[in-house]
Amino acid sequence: MSKSLNSIFIPALGGVALLLGAAYGLSSRDYGRDQIDMLQDRVAQVEGQAATARSEAEAEAAKSAELAAAGSDLEARVAELEAAVASARSSGGSMTQGAPQPDTKTGLGRTALPEEIAAWDVDVRPGGIGLPEGRGDAYTGEEVFAENCAICHGDFAEGVDNWPVLAGGFDTLADKDPVKTVGSYWPYLSTVWDYVNRSMPFGAAQTLEPDDVYAITAYILYSNDLVDDDFELSHENFAEFEMYNKDGFIVDDRAETEYPIWRTEPCMENCKDSVEITMHASVLDVTPEEEGADQGAAMPEATHDDAAAEPTSEEPAAETAVAALDPELVAKGEKVFKKCSACHQVGDSAKNKTGPALNGIIGQTFGSVDGFKYSKVFRAAAEEGRVWDAAEMAEFLTKPKAYMKGTRMSFAGLKKPADIDAVTAYLQSFGG
Amino acid sequence: MDDDLKSTTRRAFLRGSAAAVAGTAAGAAAAGPDPLITELQDWASATGEGVDATPYGLPIEFEGDVIRRNVPWLTADPISSINFTPIHALDGTITPQGCAFERHHSGAIELRKDDYRLMINGLVDTPLVFSYADLERFPRENHVYFCECAANTGMEWAGAQLNGVQFTHGMIHNMEYTGVPLSTLLAEAGLDTAGDLADKWVYVEGADASSNGRSIPMEKALDDCLVAFKANGEALRKEHGYPVRLVVPGWEGNMWVKWMRRIEVMDGPVESREETSKYTDVLENGVARKWTWVMDAKSVITSPSPQSPITHGPGPMIISGLAWSGHGQITRVDVSKDGGMTWETARLGKQGDSKALTRFYLDTEWNGEDMLLQARAMDETGYVQPTKAQLREVRGENSIYHNNCIQTWYVNAQGIAENVEVS
Numbered sequence: 080m081s082k083s084l085n086s087i088f089i090p091a092l093g094g095v096a097l098l099l100g101a102a103y104g105l106s107s108r109d110y111g112r113d114q115i116d117m118l119q120d121r122v123a124q125v126e127g128q129a130a131t132a133r134s135e136a137e138a139e140a141a142k143s144a145e146l147a148a149a150g151s152d153l154e155a156r157v158a159e160l161e162a163a164v165a166s167a168r169s170s171g172g173s174m175t176q177g178a179p180q181p182d183t184k185t186g187l188g189r190t191a192l193p194e195e196i197a198a199w200d201v202d203v204r205p206g207g208i209g210l211p212e213g214r215g216d217a218y219t220g221e222e223v224f225a226e227n228c229a230i231c232h233g234d235f236a237e238g239v240d241n242w243p244v245l246a247g248g249f250d251t252l253a254d255k256d257p258v259k260t261v262g263s264y265w266p267y268l269s270t271v272w273d274y275v276n277r278s279m280p281f282g283a284a285q286t287l288e289p290d291d292v293y294a295i296t297a298y299i300l301y302s303n304d305l306v307d308d309d310f311e312l313s314h315e316n317f318a319e320f321e322m323y324n325k326d327g328f329i330v331d332d333r334a335e336t337e338y339p340i341w342r343t344e345p346c347m348e349n350c351k352d353s354v355e356i357t358m359h360a361s362v363l364d365v366t367p368e369e370e371g372a373d374q375g376a377a378m379p380e381a382t383h384d385d386a387a388a389e390p391t392s393e394e395p396a397a398e399t400a401v402a403a404l405d406p407e408l409v410a411k412g413e414k415v416f417k418k419c420s421a422c423h424q425v426g427d428s429a430k431n432k433t434g435p436a437l438n439g440i441i442g443q444t445f446g447s448v449d450g451f452k453y454s455k456v457f458r459a460a461a462e463e464g465r466v467w468d469a470a471e472m473a474e475f476l477t478k479p480k481a482y483m484k485g486t487r488m489s490f491a492g493l494k495k496p497a498d499i500d501a502v503t504a505y506l507q508s509f510g511g
Numbered sequence: 512m513d514d515d516l517k518s519t520t521r522r523a524f525l526r527g528s529a530a531a532v533a534g535t536a537a538g539a540a541a542a543g544p545d546p547l548i549t550e551l552q553d554w555a556s557a558t559g560e561g562v563d564a565t566p567y568g569l570p571i572e573f574e575g576d577v578i579r580r581n582v583p584w585l586t587a588d589p590i591s592s593i594n595f596t597p598i599h600a601l602d603g604t605i606t607p608q609g610c611a612f613e614r615h616h617s618g619a620i621e622l623r624k625d626d627y628r629l630m631i632n633g634l635v636d637t638p639l640v641f642s643y644a645d646l647e648r649f650p651r652e653n654h655v656y657f658c659e660c661a662a663n664t665g666m667e668w669a670g671a672q673l674n675g676v677q678f679t680h681g682m683i684h685n686m687e688y689t690g691v692p693l694s695t696l697l698a699e700a701g702l703d704t705a706g707d708l709a710d711k712w713v714y715v716e717g718a719d720a721s722s723n724g725r726s727i728p729m730e731k732a733l734d735d736c737l738v739a740f741k742a743n744g745e746a747l748r749k750e751h752g753y754p755v756r757l758v759v760p761g762w763e764g765n766m767w768v769k770w771m772r773r774i775e776v777m778d779g780p781v782e783s784r785e786e787t788s789k790y791t792d793v794l795e796n797g798v799a800r801k802w803t804w805v806m807d808a809k810s811v812i813t814s815p816s817p818q819s820p821i822t823h824g825p826g827p828m829i830i831s832g833l834a835w836s837g838h839g840q841i842t843r844v845d846v847s848k849d850g851g852m853t854w855e856t857a858r859l860g861k862q863g864d865s866k867a868l869t870r871f872y873l874d875t876e877w878n879g880e881d882m883l884l885q886a887r888a889m890d891e892t893g894y895v896q897p898t899k900a901q902l903r904e905v906r907g908e909n910s911i912y913h914n915n916c917i918q919t920w921y922v923n924a925q926g927i928a929e930n931v932e933v934s
Binding site: 177178179180181184185187188189190191195196199200202203204205231240241242243252253255256257259261264265266267269270273274277278281282284285327328329330331332333336337338340341342343345346347348349350351352353354355356357358359360361365366367417420421432 | 580581582583584586587588589590591616617618630631632633637638639640641642645648649650651652670671672673674675678691692694695698699701714716720721722724772773775777779780781782783784787788791793795796797798799800801802803804807817845849850851852853854883887889892893894895896897901905908909921929930931932933934
């Protein structure tokens with residue numbers, strides 16, 4: 080038996096070793112061999128379970144060693160040991176420890192340089208803490224906003240389609256459908272500056288100059304009728320400005336208003352006299368249809384391929400065009416299209432969004448997608464009967480604003496000709 | 512996909528399953544020998560795919576409908592939007608990464624480990640920059656936690672709206688994270704400069720174009736927040752913040768900043784857009800609660816449910832669902848079949864982890880009659896999940912966030928389930 084004992088007598092397992100020590104002590108008094116073996120197995124099990132519960136084992140084994148020394152009877156000692164093993168096993172989790180906090184510094188990482196901190200630490204807090212110097216008035220802001228923001232948020236910050244509304248909604252917060260805007264809801268002006276500076280315009284974040292952000296912020300206040308159009312906002316007067324809803328917030332009070340009420344013994348029987356259905360979701364029917372359901376093989380990625388494989392039958396020409404497309408180029412184009420997808424959709428369920436749906440665009444007349452409100456320049460092109468081909472597309476996408484002066488498409492353009500070819504091929508894969 | 516195909520969706524499926532119910536009498540004897548047994552099948556004769564056919568495996572095609580889904584009308588654009596975990600089709604507690612819900616404010620970016628930097632600055636002794644490789648050299652931990660968007664069930668405040676547990680409760684996932692405690696990294700930068708920590712905050716910020724940032728009180732930052740780089744044993748998916756995201760156990764998902772690039776120690780909160788304009792809860796009187804971080808106890812039956820109807824006849828059936836609490840462990844879940852008049856205590860699949868999903872089962876008999884199914888969770892603080900009426904009484908109907916009400920499914924005699932509200 081000592082062979083297996085020795086194999087476990089390794090210093091790293093101090094507690095288990097002690098426990099075994101006690102068992103060994105018992106064996107040397109010629110205690111029943113079976114029992115010892117059994118104990119040994121159990122101890123080995125304990126050790127095997129990732130040397131769990133070292134401290135319990137240690138304490139318990141120490142206790143039984145004490146008992147042994149006091150000469151109490153062997154049965155009792157075995158019982159003690161068994162209890163120790165059982166508890167060591169059942170609390171198998173007790174060796175689980177949090178990662179140790181190194182008590183001295185590890186020295187990992189390196190010191191951040193001032194330039195690096197300046198580049199990333201640009202958040203602005205209540206009172207204007209963190210603002211760079213600068214200024215801008217609402218009048219200037221209107222232009223900057225029209226150029227960079229109006230396409231989604233509307234000329235007057237009223238929100239186009241489903242894009243966020245930034246103005247109005249005053250005194251609606253207690254209504255059935257509150258309109259929460261910068262004007263009606265936001266408690267701090269710093270949040271406007273900070274968010275516009277770091278997160279907008281959507282798709283070209285962190286490209287605005289401080290003066291532009293001051294001007295836009297002033298304009299958003301103006302569009303909310305909170306200031307006049309000659310109002311100038313700067314780092315100097317920023318902290319003075321108080322928002323309309325600054326007192327409209329309380330800190331989470333669930334611990335007082337809710338928890339005491341709901342921490343009760345729940346009712347199990349006769350909890351109410353009757354139950355009636357008061358509302359059905361199917362009445363509203365706003366649940367999306369489940370694409371992919373019941374078609375077994377139809378994984379979501381399959382939809383694009385389907386579209387490519389089944390061009391609309393009225394346009395037989397499309398079939399050849401689709402067949403001739405280089406699948407690799409189309410795949411690359413799909414990636415490039417991510418730059419467009421904030422505003423455009425293609426595919427089966429494509430709808431007009433900020434920009435028109437682009438199915439079948441190549442070969443189609445400019446500005447002719449049903450139900451889309453085009454700018455003047457696109458309406459004029461439609462009247463002239465201009466038709467999209469790859470060459471026109473390439474010129475347009477290189478510099479949309481230069482090629483179609485006055486277009487509402489606020490997109491800087493694609494720099495790489497290869498990207499343009501790819502995205503054009505991708506668009507062609509949706510007919511046209 | 513043409514219109515014909517489109518209509519073979521859930522509704523048609525539900526009709527189909529109703530027929531199936533009608534045709535299956537419980538314990539019926541087989542009409543004749545089953546050809547699946549008596550005839551030689553292809554798969555029992557020809558060979559299957561070799562190893563490496565899919566170097567990284569995807570679910571078999573027959574599970575093709577177990578996917579995330581989105582509700583297009585909710586948001587202007589899928590780039591700043593949310594989709595939903597197919598919890599109606601999952602069991603156990605761990606959410607596979609590939610179908611765990613996504614929420615982006617400016618799309619899911621692709622950030623290489625080599626290009627990853629994490630900065631700690633502000634009121635620290637030494638502002639530091641870590642590379643990804645640095646993070647892997649700190650002692651790390653493993654924990655299972657749920658991540659629930661504060662807007663989960665948010666569409667249901669004013670009434671029953673969406674007919675599917677994926678849509679009503681699918682803004683949740685539950686993963687095993689591997690990461691370094693945030694407290695370890697803060698200690699490395701040194702907090703002596705910060706002085707009294709009781710009124711200090713950390714501001715955490717993402718590297719994506721939304722620059723999503725949230726202020727977290729120092730107490731929570733030092734308690735159990737984890738700077739995670741693995742989930743369910745493998746690298747985070749890009750849609751969940753590859754290579755590094757913050758885990759803020761029990762607190763709303765928006766705080767679990769993805770692609771985390773910066774941690775700033777501060778003497779006050781930033782009051783960023785995501786903690787003022789959003790993730791604040793308007794009460795009936797128009798005043799809004801802010802800093803409502805913790806997710807209260809909640810549960811829902813995932814099966815049967817509208818997307819997971821009963822497809823068998825009367826007889827043995829399992830009612831199953833999920834329960835969780837941002838305050839700690841789930842201690843008990845009760846299930847009602849009669850809209851809350853009487854309740855039975857369900858069996859917990861296993862002792863729940865703190866701030867993680869717990870699976871519950873009610874192993875029961877269906878008598879083939881209508882049911883109004885509900886589940887009600889209790890957590891270790893004694894908190895009992897409230898009804899929608901109780902919530903509305905305190906908060907009104909405009910809160911959007913933090914709707915943890917008891918959900919009701921009406922199951923008819925055909926086994927079809929529907930989202931309803933009851934008195």
